[in-house]
Amino acid sequence: MRVVRAISELRAARRSLGRLGFVPTMGALHAGHMSLVALAAQRCDAVAASIFVNPTQFAPHEDLDRYPRPIEADLAQLEKAGVDLVFLPAVGDIYPDGFATRIEVGPIAHGLEGAVRPGHFSGVATIVAKLFNIVAPDFAFFGQKDVQQTRVIRQMVRDLDMPVEIVIGPTIREHDGLALSSRNIYLDATQRAEALSLFRGLRAAQAAFTSGERDANTLRSLAADPVRETQGIIDYVSIADPDTLVELEAIGPGGAILSLAVRFGATRLLDNVILSAD
DSSP, X not given: OEEEOSHHHHHHHHTTSOSEEEEEEOSOOOHHHHHHHHHHHHHSXXXXXXXXXXXXXXXXXXXXXXXXXXXXXXXXXXXXXXXXXXXXXXXXXXXXTTOOOOOOOOGGGTSTHHHHSTTHHHHHHHHHHHHHHHHOOSEEEEETXXXXXXXXXXXXXXXXXXXXXXXXXXXXXXTTSOBOXXXXXXXXXXXXXXXXXXXXXXXXXXXXXXXTOOBHHHHHHHHHHHHHTSSOEEEEEEEEOTTTOOBOSBOOTTOEEEEEEEEETTEEEEEEEEEOOO
């Protein structure tokens, strides 16, 4: 496995790698990230990953400074998984003095996470665009857990004619259903137990949908009810069009995405399920 820090060195290394799959990360890797690496290895001749905690997607009050950065452990996981190339850029190389360009993706980035975290998706879109330009992957792999992020990136790629195919891997969960997240380590024992309410709510709403319920408000309430029995603070419960993320009153044949964001103390967790009529 080759680890590079300079953009010029990355571009030189990329030329010999053939059809390339790329997994961009902020580090603190877990089984969810590694499942994306495995998908990339199945689809591509070589796999590249990046580790970069992107400051432009954090608001001033968010957890940039305390975001976990176990670089050596991350590199060991990537090497064990057979990753060919790892990009570890410095902040000053990605955002040099005078950097002033940002990407605004439009309405799909304004609701849900975009409403709670203004500017977040501009930061995400900008760094992903830069990484795509630097790494020049044929495929890029993202996890379904951050569902709005996947839609924002697909929109950007489509609108800007970027020559990369976006592949979405399934949410990976703990044995008890908690969606894997780098921020789960912040949860104390009580919060960890209460965090299971997200999965219970999603599962209850999904079961009702499978049984024929199509009213979005009813399904939102079913998803929220287990969380309301905890100390968690709900930022949103959403049932939205799977492509545009516009909120729905009733679910039609195209299905929907049911997503929610909940705060347990200072830790904010996201989860979602696809409600498919198929």
